[in-house]
Amino acid sequence: AQSVTQLDSQVPVFEEAPVELRCNYSSSVSVYLFWYVQYPNQGLQLLLKYLSGSTLVESINGFEAEFNKSQTSFHLRKPSVHISDTAEYFCAVISNNAGNMLTFGGGTRLMVKP
Amino acid sequence: GAVVSQHPSWVICKSGTSVKIECRSLDFQATTMFWYRQFPKQSLMLMATSNEGSKATYEQGVEKDKFLINHASLTLSTLTVTSAHPEDSSFYICSARTGTGIGEQYFGPGTRLTVT
Numbered sequence A: 001a002q003s004v005t006q007l008d009s010q011v012p013v014f015e016e017a018p019v020e021l022r023c024n025y026s027s028s029v030s031v032y033l034f035w036y037v038q039y040p041n042q043g044l045q046l047l048l049k050y051l052s053g054s055t056l057v058e059s060i061n062g063f064e065a066e067f068n069k070s071q072t073s074f075h076l077r078k079p080s081v082h083i084s085d086t087a088e089y090f091c092a093v094i095s096n097n098a099g100n101m102l103t104f105g106g107g108t109r110l111m112v113k114p
Numbered sequence B: 001g002a003v004v005s006q007h008p009s010w011v012i013c014k015s016g017t018s019v020k021i022e023c024r025s026l027d028f029q030a031t032t033m034f035w036y037r038q039f040p041k042q043s044l045m046l047m048a049t050s051n052e053g054s055k056a057t058y059e060q061g062v063e064k065d066k067f068l069i070n071h072a073s074l075t076l077s078t079l080t081v082t083s084a085h086p087e088d089s090s091f092y093i094c095s096a097r098t099g100t101g102i103g104e105q106y107f108g109p110g111t112r113l114t115v116t
Helices: none
Strands: A003-005 A010-014 A019-021 A024-026 A031-038 A044-050 A056-058 A064-068 A073-078 A087-095 A108-113 B004-007 B010-013 B019-025 B032-038 B044-051 B067-073 B076-081 B090-097 B111-115
Touching: A003 A087, A010 A019, A019 A108, A024 A073, A031 A064, A031 A073, A044 A056, A044 A064, A044 A073, A073 A087, B004 B090, B010 B019, B019 B032, B019 B090, B019 B111, B032 B067, B032 B076, B044 B067, B076 B090
Parallel strands: A010 A108, B010 B111
Antiparallel strands: A003 A024, A019 A073, A031 A044, A031 A087, A056 A064, A064 A073, A087 A108, B004 B019, B019 B076, B032 B044, B032 B090, B067 B076, B090 B111
């Protein structure tokens, strides 16, 4: 069975400060990892994903995440956040033995303060 | 990019009535569509998976007679909440995927259902 744990339900941070949103997964087989962002009253938008290759993946708006197999983690980072980054962030996993189904973590609310 | 729409974006209905929510893939063919439910400040909970032309597969604990899912074409899936009750009030999100392998899911904007 696969599962995803997002250790922080809320992360308050000041504008222009760095941020890390933590994500750990549990799976006994190869995994594919995703970060989604959800703005209030909207659906989910894919932020970035790891399928294979380089373990460091980047988004177009400055976020990056690194797949760490030994630590079963896929933490999301941004060196300098903006007010507009305030949103809910969901880590998700697909593993080969789970019917290619997405399993979501509980979400982390990023609150960027001026 | 791939776009998924949902209609309506929000709906208010009276207890005991039924509500239909549509999910459409606008520029691609969705062999598989998913329906999720999201309570305030919580994560998405998968309700069911539907493949075009076949019956939906419901997750454990989801009443299939209450949440009717139809995936009649490669671009349209509908979720009907039958005999709605206030506890059915939630944010319903659909997503669509092409193929059955490891593929990206494209999410709709969601539908806010309020049952009074």
